[in-house]
Amino acid sequence: MAVGPRVLEAAGLSQPGRLNRLREWWEQEHVFGYGLILPALLLLACLVAYPFGMAIYFSLSDYWVGSPGRFIGFENYRALLSNEVFRQTVQNSFVFTIIAVVLKTVLGIWLAMLMVRTMKLKRLVRGAVLLPWVIPTALSTLAWWWMFDSLYSVVNWTAIRLGIMSVPGPNWLGQASYAMAAVITVNVWRGLPFFAITVLAGLVSIPREFYEAAEVDGASSWGRFRYVTLPLLKPVIAVVVLFSTIFTFTDFNIVYVLTRGGPMNTTHLFATLAYQVGLNGGNLGQGAAISLFLFPMLAAVIFYQLRYVRQE
């Protein structure tokens, strides 16, 4: 039964005014809920979803800076697939991502296993290990650039003094495979903290009893690692590897600062090539097509990630 105004008056309450009705409406859980996500939703629709749609449109047109292009279908994609530089970029991206992620995973687990044993200097060690991840990558890459300088490289200087290299040592950023090694080194340097700290959090959460039980059963330290630590860390490692794969595959800063994609395009990644073609070259259509090649990879990772989150 509806409560009429007379009942409210009898109860000593004034008739609900417009403002009150608005307030009541706003207090409903679903109205309030939609209201709160509205700003975020508007922002993401205008500045993420819409630009994404534009990227698709650009990639299907011959859009140049300053001249709105016309629709040309899959011409940009076809041109790219037969382009030598683009093929080189695809190959670089996979080499770069696979080697860097494997190195970060192995070294990250190793580093975390060492860090979990530190007692007194725990905070100091964590602070030092995490630092490369916090400092602006473009700036720390400048330091690496100087360390890989063709003439004054401190790496070569040291290696020559130690007798590991013969004079003058490799020209790190000027020779194809060395440049790739340099770019991967910096990426591992910068990404390792993320792996180590996250795996460390996983390690800390493993109950001590598991190890004690394994020890009673006579497991060696390798056995404990292989049959206790690794299976229990698997979920954490899976998430970190998926995350890192996205951010390594789409990396821009390190290559842009260190090599600009050179020498002879041997270190170009999708992002740096898209920048060169789309912005320096002004060919927005083809640039957009290059960055959209990131999308299948991204979609696959998101798919696995979501499936994993649902399982949790």
Next chain:
Amino acid sequence: MASAATRAGRIRSGLYTYSSLAPFIFFALFPFYFMLVTSFKSNAELYNLKSIPFWIQTGAITDHYSLLFFKTDFFIWMKNSLIISVVATAVSLLISILAGYSLARLRFAGVGAFGTAVFITYLVPPTLLFLPLSQVVVWLGISDSIWALIVTYPTFLVPFSTWLLMGYFRTIPKEVEECALVDGATRMQTLWRIVLPMAVPGIVCAALFGFTLTWNEFIYALTFVSQSASKTAVVGVTADLIRGDIYYWGSLMAGAVLASVPIVIIYVIFLDYYVSGLTAGAVKG
């Protein structure tokens, strides 16, 4: 006897741990040390192949810093970075608190789908969107100004902070809110006066990461801004100190050191928040 043996064992294991950690720590810190040393070295020593690169032999000089201060727009870049980071982080935080609370706590049709949408945008890297966004910025008439960055940075900050805050809001007991609502507080009052104070660690964490991510951001800042007076510190140092084929290595390193200082200060004070935020963002995400 037994205790002496375990003590010796503990010392040996500690020795093993720290000696194995040493190469990792060296690898992590050396580039920063080298940056610092280079920034105080005279050019004569810097470009002398016979000198030892690891330390300064002929006396520290501050010329590289002077060049940075008086021959470039360094202070303007730092000011720009500060304004952009503070404003973009504050705006994003406000939007994310509302959205994060709603997605973590309220029940309405489609809440799961919205949560998934936020997560997906969280994973979309800036390198996928910088080309169309550069055009959006032109259409909005804000290209080549710090507004281009203030407007676009929330695109990656909001999904990240919302995701982080959702995790924190879920840890707050629901009964507290229900009590407040029963006592006649409006939903907004409950959020601001009851829930927010309990979520302070999460908010601090999101603010720290927001500031760090915006201060360090590179590709948007490089793409959307080209005049020196609107550049951020990171892009200014990286792009404006290289003129043709001449590299001012000393000043480049000096700029890299100084532009990292704000982040280092915050980092040293709030280290534990960084550690917890890093693991929360990845493991819960």
